[in-house]
Amino acid sequence: MLGGADDIEVVGEAADGSEVQALVAAHAPDVVLMDIRMPRLDGLAATEALRRRAEPPEVLVLTTFHTDEHVLRALRAGAAGFVLKDTPPREIVEAVRKVAAGEPALSPAVIQQLIAQVSGADTAGPGQAEERARRARGRLAALGEREREVAVAVGRGRSNAEIAAELYMSLPTVKTHVSRILTKLDLNNRVQIALLVHDAGEPTGEATRES
The missing domain is CATH 3.40.50.2300 (Response regulator)
Structure with a gap:
C-alpha cells in the first residue's frame, strides 16, 4: 500500500x-x-x-x-x-x-469527539485525576491571556479559521499563538493542547469577548 x-x-x-x-x-x-x-x-x-x-x-x-x-x-x-x-x-x-x-x-472538528469517546478509558483514580488537573492548570498558567484563549478554543476542536473569527484575530496571528503555545508547553501538536485543556477542566462552552 x-x-x-x-x-x-x-x-x-x-x-x-x-x-x-x-x-x-x-x-x-x-x-x-x-x-x-x-x-x-x-x-x-x-x-x-x-x-x-x-x-x-x-x-x-x-x-x-x-x-x-x-x-x-x-x-x-x-x-x-x-x-x-x-x-x-x-x-x-x-x-x-x-x-x-x-x-x-x-481534523480539529473531531478533537472534542475523540476526547469524549476515549476519556472514559483514562483509568486514573480520583487522586491521580486531581493531580493531573493541578499540573495541567499550572502549565496553562504559563500562557498569556490571548494564548490561553486560543488554547481553550483548540480544546473545543476549533480550526484556526474558526478561532480567528471567534477571537477577532487574523489567521496568521492565530497560527503564531498556536506555535507559541506548543513551544511554551513543550507539546507536539494541537491534539495535545486539547488534551491539556481537557485535563485542566477548562470550560468548553462558546467563547465570549468583553468589550
Whole structure:
C-alpha cells in the first residue's frame, strides 16, 4: 500500500515494538506507522520511547478506536494522530503525508469527539485525576491571556479559521499563538493542547469577548 506511493519510501518494518528504536536509529524515518497491539513491547510504550528521542519521528497510530481503550495514552505520548485499521488505503497514505508535513492526522472538528469517546478509558483514580488537573492548570498558567484563549478554543476542536473569527484575530496571528503555545508547553501538536485543556477542566462552552 505504501510502496505504491511515489513520494513515500518504506525504509523498515518491525514485527514488534521492541525493534522500533533500533530501526529508527538506523534509518531516521520521518514517520512511524505504529500498531498499538503487539507482543513483548506494545505500540504505546514504543511511542512513548520514540517521542523521548532528541529528534523523534512523527508517530501515526493504527487503532480500532471505538473498541480500543488506549488511544488517549497514545495521544498523550505525542502521537500525531490515528487511523482506523479499516481505513481505505488511500486515506492511510494521505495521513502519512500529513504527519510528515507536521500536521495532525486528525481534523480539529473531531478533537472534542475523540476526547469524549476515549476519556472514559483514562483509568486514573480520583487522586491521580486531581493531580493531573493541578499540573495541567499550572502549565496553562504559563500562557498569556490571548494564548490561553486560543488554547481553550483548540480544546473545543476549533480550526484556526474558526478561532480567528471567534477571537477577532487574523489567521496568521492565530497560527503564531498556536506555535507559541506548543513551544511554551513543550507539546507536539494541537491534539495535545486539547488534551491539556481537557485535563485542566477548562470550560468548553462558546467563547465570549468583553468589550
